[in-house]
Amino acid sequence: MFDYIVIGAGIVGSTIARELSRYQVKVKVLDKENDVANVQTLANSAIIHSGHNPDPDSLKAKLCVWGNKLYEKMEEELSIPLLKSGAYVVAHNKTEEEKLAELYETAKINKVPEFYYLDSQEAKKQEPNISKNVTKVLSLPTTKVTYPWEVAFACMENAIMNGVSLQKNALVTKIIPNNEYFEIEVNGKQIFKTKNIINAAGVACDDIAGMVEKEVPYKVHGRKGEYFVLDKRVKGFVNHVLYPLPSDKGKGVLITPQFHGNILIGPTSEYVDDKFNVSTSFEGLDYVKTHAKELAENIPFNDIIRSFAGIRSSIESGDFYIEESKEFKGFYHVAGIDSPGLTSAPAIALYLLKEVIKIDKKQKINKDFNPIIRKQREFHSLSKEKQIELLKEDARYGNIICKCEKITEKEVIDAINGELGSDTIKGIKKRIRVGAGLCQGGYCEEKVMRLISREKNISPLDVKYDDKASKLFVGETKVNKL
Amino acid sequence: MREIVVIGGGASGLAVALETKKRGRDVLLIEREEDLGGILNQCIHNGFGLEVFEEEYTGPEYANKYIEEFLKLDIDYHLNTTVLKIEKTNNYFEITMSSKARGIEKIKAKAVVISTGSYERSRGSIIMPGERPYGVITAGSAQRYLNIDGYMVGKRVFILGSGDIGLIMARRMFLEGAKVLGVAEIMPYSNGLTRNIVQCLDDFDIPLYLSHTVTDVKSGESNRLESIVIQKVDENFNPIENTAKVFEVDTLLLSIGLIPDIALLDNLEVVVDSLTKSAKINQAYETSVRGLFICGNSLQVHDLVDNVTLESIRAGKCVSDYLEKKLEKNNESIDIIPGKNVGYVTPQVLDFSWSPKELIISFRGKKKMEKTKIKVFQNNELVFEKFKQFIVPAEMETIKLDYSKLNKFDELGISLEEL
Ligand SMILES: Cc1cc2nc3c(=O)[nH]c(=O)nc-3n(C[C@H](O)[C@H](O)[C@H](O)COP(=O)(O)OP(=O)(O)OC[C@H]3O[C@@H](n4cnc5c(N)ncnc54)[C@H](O)[C@@H]3O)c2cc1C
Numbered sequence: 073m074f075d076y077i078v079i080g081a082g083i084v085g086s087t088i089a090r091e092l093s094r095y096q097v098k099v100k101v102l103d104k105e106n107d108v109a110n111v112q113t114l115a116n117s118a119i120i121h122s123g124h125n126p127d128p129d130s131l132k133a134k135l136c137v138w139g140n141k142l143y144e145k146m147e148e149e150l151s152i153p154l155l156k157s158g159a160y161v162v163a164h165n166k167t168e169e170e171k172l173a174e175l176y177e178t179a180k181i182n183k184v185p186e187f188y189y190l191d192s193q194e195a196k197k198q199e200p201n202i203s204k205n206v207t208k209v210l211s212l213p214t215t216k217v218t219y220p221w222e223v224a225f226a227c228m229e230n231a232i233m234n235g236v237s238l239q240k241n242a243l244v245t246k247i248i249p250n251n252e253y254f255e256i257e258v259n260g261k262q263i264f265k266t267k268n269i270i271n272a273a274g275v276a277c278d279d280i281a282g283m284v285e286k287e288v289p290y291k292v293h294g295r296k297g298e299y300f301v302l303d304k305r306v307k308g309f310v311n312h313v314l315y316p317l318p319s320d321k322g323k324g325v326l327i328t329p330q331f332h333g334n335i336l337i338g339p340t341s342e343y344v345d346d347k348f349n350v351s352t353s354f355e356g357l358d359y360v361k362t363h364a365k366e367l368a369e370n371i372p373f374n375d376i377i378r379s380f381a382g383i384r385s386s387i388e389s390g391d392f393y394i395e396e397s398k399e400f401k402g403f404y405h406v407a408g409i410d411s412p413g414l415t416s417a418p419a420i421a422l423y424l425l426k427e428v429i430k431i432d433k434k435q436k437i438n439k440d441f442n443p444i445i446r447k448q449r450e451f452h453s454l455s456k457e458k459q460i461e462l463l464k465e466d467a468r469y470g471n472i473i474c475k476c477e478k479i480t481e482k483e484v485i486d487a488i489n490g491e492l493g494s495d496t497i498k499g500i501k502k503r504i505r506v507g508a509g510l511c512q513g514g515y516c517e518e519k520v521m522r523l524i525s526r527e528k529n530i531s532p533l534d535v536k537y538d539d540k541a542s543k544l545f546v547g548e549t550k551v552n553k554l
Numbered sequence: 555m556r557e558i559v560v561i562g563g564g565a566s567g568l569a570v571a572l573e574t575k576k577r578g579r580d581v582l583l584i585e586r587e588e589d590l591g592g593i594l595n596q597c598i599h600n601g602f603g604l605e606v607f608e609e610e611y612t613g614p615e616y617a618n619k620y621i622e623e624f625l626k627l628d629i630d631y632h633l634n635t636t637v638l639k640i641e642k643t644n645n646y647f648e649i650t651m652s653s654k655a656r657g658i659e660k661i662k663a664k665a666v667v668i669s670t671g672s673y674e675r676s677r678g679s680i681i682m683p684g685e686r687p688y689g690v691i692t693a694g695s696a697q698r699y700l701n702i703d704g705y706m707v708g709k710r711v712f713i714l715g716s717g718d719i720g721l722i723m724a725r726r727m728f729l730e731g732a733k734v735l736g737v738a739e740i741m742p743y744s745n746g747l748t749r750n751i752v753q754c755l756d757d758f759d760i761p762l763y764l765s766h767t768v769t770d771v772k773s774g775e776s777n778r779l780e781s782i783v784i785q786k787v788d789e790n791f792n793p794i795e796n797t798a799k800v801f802e803v804d805t806l807l808l809s810i811g812l813i814p815d816i817a818l819l820d821n822l823e824v825v826v827d828s829l830t831k832s833a834k835i836n837q838a839y840e841t842s843v844r845g846l847f848i849c850g851n852s853l854q855v856h857d858l859v860d861n862v863t864l865e866s867i868r869a870g871k872c873v874s875d876y877l878e879k880k881l882e883k884n885n886e887s888i889d890i891i892p893g894k895n896v897g898y899v900t901p902q903v904l905d906f907s908w909s910p911k912e913l914i915i916s917f918r919g920k921k922k923m924e925k926t927k928i929k930v931f932q933n934n935e936l937v938f939e940k941f942k943q944f945i946v947p948a949e950m951e952t953i954k955l956d957y958s959k960l961n962k963f964d965e966l967g968i969s970l971e972e973l
Binding site for chain 2: 301305349350351352353354357374376377378379380452459460463467468469470471472475476478480481510511512513514515517518522532533537538539541542544545546547548549550551
């Protein structure tokens, strides 16, 4: 019998799992995917928003500002990547400047710790590529950019270190509430018993809730966001996150510098019928291009290396819904976690445990809890001395596997065999950026395939891109078979 | 201090190393893979060497001819070694490289030759709508899996782009028992050599859809490709309604072009040509950085390896001349400009400090043309003219002209005129 089962291993499920592991409770996390952070947490803008945008008094406002602060603590404890970029919201004319003033007021009420206006001249000095037509800017120095799945990995790994168990490829298919506990059916066969369930299933949160509640208090209306990624050779094109003024379509198309030097352009915001279909479209990507041009001059579209889409798990209220079920005690909804869900995630976890579950009244503290993970940054970003020292310990740091991102054999092997290791091409790419560069894996995928096969002692025929349907190969060639 | 460091041990790097060694220079070649030969190693089909040897070889056979000679001449080389960075100080280059055997090390060289080849354009560099399942891969990657590793990437295959690798792979996959349902090309003509269209598609009844592109990519429940949609496009490459065709395939191979791999030039102040997507060079294959040379597919994407060899031999000769201080003190140079119907041209600069008076210009036509005159102008005066029955963008053209007669002030323009 588990004390808590968390459904969903996105950023929200991962931060919750980590917070739960501070207590003496038996916790399991279930996710249908073959990896942590494979859905919303994999496809978003990666921005740790300041909290200048959500409606005052909303849960989003409170948790966004709080979450933003908690990221600095996570940086210290979990060695997560955090680019302290700051952000500019730009206005192009008097009408927009009035809207900017409204945002300024919102920021004040929401208790954003720092924000101020810049005139167009100062903005252009700081960001030479900012649009010529900008007349005024709201500067938000606490805005940051992270690397979302790495945050989820760090939280989940830390949770596992502290006793939580994770089961991947575990699709929850049915939930049976009993008086004292719940039974969760996974993949139509395995059954787990648990006293409490935390529903952190992202876009599927209403489906999960529907397995328990007679009337689900929300419905997910998937909202798609499409993006372009520019190669990291454009690093420095902009150094702040550039926002247009928000509209009824959300925060609009942004230009976002990424932690590793890439630039992200997007997203769109379109309601979709199929909330699981993350396809891109000509129209969407066109929209992104057109609108990005309102923010900056001479965007190097020639350096596009990838496009992708993500789906936001929006619900009607527009706010997060974090409550215990009225009818089924011990079932907790963490729903409607669309943007700024990434930012808010660590605060969502604390809010859920402290204010909704009131866990301190129920559970004892886990005295052995260790909040620290020391993660070594990319080998080739370390100092020369450190590199030489590591090379002496392990020559495999000398073997470059991914030449675009300069990732070494030792790092690939660690990503395969680590605590939260992965044996898929996509999983390795998420962990150490092998294949995330200019050639998009054209050069290194084969090398990673061979390393996975060697380290896991499996045939190349069993190496997968992501889930089991995505094996790299369908068979051997005629020559090989002989 | 080495005299010459050649980066890349494919057809180009081998030829440069051989030529410079034969001219008595000191040369070190660096290759990141465990074998010499580069991309030729995975091109197990025939068709290499007709120009140079007047005989047909497979890729590995062609490479071996040079590797054998390379080994016989006892040229220095490192395998399994990746160059990370090239820096230039006043008089020499500093090259940082990394390997399992020797860790990270730095060496100095008087001249550097970039022969790093090209990489394939991937899905990300074109706007292809749809989902992102596994099964959309570049043709060259599939070729490597097939010919080097011995594994098949799919059973039902469609190919986007009619570049040569795509065409060769259509045949190869067919012969391995896959169903190859077609090739779509966005241009109204093929980007591959005519002989490959005939030998790889026509002979196996594989349809070629010209002026078509992929407009949707679908996966089902799983993460594997299930189907694609192609559509006819208009002159502006916009999809035309009601022309959609659906193909149920598990693999979409991309043969949508190669891009010179010049990542190593990123922190040197090299002038880059947006047309070739590589460094601008003068007629000695020298970039805008003195002593830094570039040739082979990292300079311009070639359709025949024979031309890579010939070009790289010329480059090797120039590097040797450079070290022998055969350059004249002369700062004059003129630009060479692609004119009407010309897609790009190399060299982009004619530098009068270099001696050999023969200028070899390579270029590609922008479109298919018949009965064409290749014309070179300087200051509105025709300085060279040559008749050509056919011009196709898939085939690189080369002309030779004597530049002792050119003036040293006006740019040269090359154009193609249909008669
Ligand atoms: C386009 C876009 C841009 C965004 N930009 C930002 C931003 O810049 N800043 C910001 O703060 N936020 C941003 N967000 C919001 C942020 O990405 C999300 O709020 C956050 O990632 C949600 O995390 P999650 O864990 O709730 O959801 P997810 O990451 O989707 O995780 C839910 C998990 O539940 C699992 N699951 C679902 N059903 C089942 C089942 N039946 N059985 C088992 N497992 C199941 C899924 O597999 C998934 O792993 C953006 C979102 C999008 C889509």
